[in-house]
Amino acid sequence: MNLIKCTPLFLLLAILFGSCEGEVLPKPKAFLRLDYPAPKYAKVQSDCPYAFEKNELAIIDPKQNCWMNLDYPALNGTLHLSYIPITNNLNKLLEDVQKLTYEHAVKADAIDPTVYENKEQNVYGMVYEVSGNAASQAQFYVTDSIHHFLTGSLYFNVRPNYDSIYPAVNYIKKDIRKLVESLEWKN
Template sequence: MRRRWPVMLMLVIVGCGNNNFNPKPKGFNRIDLNPSAYQVLADSFPFQMEYSTQAKILKDSSWIAERYWFDLYYEKLGANIQVTYKPVKNDRDLLEEYLMDSYRLTSEHKVKAYAIDESVITLNNGIKATIMELSGEVPTQFQFHVTDSAQHFLRCALYFKTATQNDSLRPVINYVKMDMLHMLNTLTWDQ
């Protein structure tokens, strides 16, 4: 018993020797959002729209990627908008397949989403779009698809590559959502 005391006393002295401990104050991530500014998409696509100057176009590198698939990557925000375009070719069955794929991809998030709100809106340019807003700790919070029912089908989905809770990301989600709505409102199809 007596031999343990010197060892324990030494541990206590060494362990308590550092008095520089300061608890960190509670805080929130600082998110600086620049004023929105837009640029026109290159004319090599079968559609035109304006997208944020904060975003970089990255070619979709997935093995299933098609010619007009790309990502709009917001490096500072850790946000990514996946843009997928498919030609419809006046084929109703093909259009139905694209629409079903869009709904299937959205519904895959039902596991974590506690709500999926869908609405059809008429844009400033007269085009109708289907918008899906997902609530909960889901990797995608905002998606849309739009078609002219004859030649064009476009789907976009917002993703974040972060473990940050969505309530903390709310300002960024709303910021990018406004950019996505601007994309929709400036969308035109090439004939």
């Protein structure tokens, strides 16, 4: 008989002590905050037939025939630059760039081309912004249509996950824009 009288009291105490932890709420989603330094641009001078301004954060890795990489170690990415002299092959060069760019369409959510034209410097081209989980997040080419053709491709040294690399992509896309806008051909 004592056991029956104690059971309701025991249940009441268990409920009171068990419910004192407060309201249970799901944790809000956390967002990674990445702060990159403000870009500082400097003119790149070389023996190549072109000059441009680059972000001081990028390290030049020269290759043969005026090809070069702009490495971004802090962002784990590389902008590959390829220079090709025009020798009655402009149409083929343009086709190759478009083919390379649109090969990423399989994984890309969108490819947004932007025409670039600077008549004073005789620089004409196209910048392709690629969104989604494509291998390359940006492609571009610039030319004077007679002698010079320069193309660039942005790649990251990680498996493509657009959400993760988005801040770095935006940072380097601004550098690509500055490179294209500051490009000058040498004679």
